[in-house]
Every structure is written in structure tokens, then in C-alpha cells.
Amino acid sequence: MVAGLINANPIVYEKKERRGRSVPSTADGDEYSVEPIDQLEVFDHIRDIKDPEHPYSLEELKVVTEDAVEVDDKHSHVRVTFTPTVEHCSMATVIGLCIRVKLLRSLPSRYKVDIIVAPGTHATEAAVNKQLNDKERVAAALENPNLVEMVDQCLAPSYD
Template structure:
């Protein structure tokens, strides 16, 4: 048992089998497959939880159902569910989600990261931090925090 964790023994779920994506049969520089919920989920499912050796998918912090994507409006919303109401890592998890999507999606996308309603004690504060460009930029200027984010994202680049 790990000492000092608020949720030392989280419930771990089985990962979903990866589904094949539709690949256009004609390659054209202007033909681009629209980005959908499955693609967003594939980008973020393997992000490692900061406190545990499990992915956000295995802890059901993120699910395919918690993602909204609108390619025509260049909009993505990910609603994540911390494992406990007082999760001290909620802001870091949200930052990892945001950074992974910033690095994976074209720059035209607006990304909205949210804690599931009623699932965290400081939900409004976490949501405000995660969706404030200046706060996110300041967080990413901190080398220690950036190193932690990168370690959580490491498995998503395989």
C-alpha cells in the first residue's frame, strides 16, 4: 500500500479494445478525415495518472462518453471524473489532458477541459484554472510541473 495518497487503492477497470479507424481510400492533400470523439479518446486514454501506475482510462477518469467533438466548429470538450471528490491531482490531470490535446490537434481547435459536475469539491476553481490561457501558460513555464506533465504523457507517444 502506498502511504500518503488520498485514494491509495483505486478501482481499476479493464481497458476497452482499440477500434480501427476509418482511413480514407483516396489520399488527397485537401481530404482530411474529421476528428471525432473516438480519435480524441485515443489521444488521451493512455495518459498515466500522476499518483498511480494506471492510465486515465483504467481508472475511468476519462471515457469515450465524456468527450464532445465538433470538427466543423473546431471544438472539443473533455469532461473528466476524478476518482475521489477531494482529488489533489485534479488540476494536474486536467493540465495533462489539455497539453496532450494541444500537442495532438491542429491549432484551430478550441479545447475545453472540465471536471464532471458534482464530482470534485473545488470543481469551479479547477475548471477556471484549466480553461484560463494565462494560468495554463504560467503552469507550463514551471520546469518541474512540465516534467511531471511530460512523465504522465510519456506512454501516449508510443
């Protein structure tokens, strides 16, 4: 943990049980059929991302929820809305960057991904949203080795 935390004692929620997904069959026999991505699959990719300041996952802190994931598979679009634990969260941009990087690494490249702060939950919500959804700003952030190291730590699997 980092000294001087803005939210030193966050509320920690219980993780939801993982559910199996039923995979639609390809009755037409087309071996090139692409299975659609759904809300649960996207949530499964991001739920275990570790918070940059706490030893908890974004799911445990309710920063991300399954209901805050929108998927339009037909138009290859994913939108994740996240909720920082406090209005002045200094790590909101890092959290959003972690979500973006995880989805860039996990989803097929055809998907456009939007990451936004839940409306009214952060003091600089518009600025954070602009940073997280601007390709040049994201690319510049990912050229910073210290930031990449922080993102990789948040994305590293935990074995608890």
C-alpha cells in the same frame, strides 16, 4: 506511488479494446481535404495518460471515457469531461493539465479545447475548471519546470 495518497486503493477497470476507425474517402479528389477529427480519435490520444499518483492510465481508473469526449469538427471544438477518482483529488488540476497538453500536442492548432471536471465530482470543481480553461493560467503552469516534468511523466508512453 506517492506516500499519503488520498485514494490509496482506487478501483481499476479493464481497458477497452482499441477499435480501428474507418476513414472517409475523399471522392472529390481534393488533396487538400481535411479529415474530420472524431470522438474516438480524441479518446485514443488521452486514454493512456498515466495518473500522477498511481501506475494506471486515466482510462483504467475511468477518469476519462470515450463518452465524455465531445467533438464538433465543423466548429473546431473539443470538450473533454473528466471524473476524478475522489471528490477531494489533489491532482485534479494536474490531470486536466495533462489532458490539455496532450491534445495541444496532438490536435491541429485550429481546435479550441475545453477541459472540465464532471459536474458534482470534485469539491472545488469551479476553481479547477477556471484554472484549466484560462490561457494565462495554463501558460504560467507550463513555465514551472517541476510541473512540466510531472506532465511529461504522465504523458510518456508505457510499453506494457
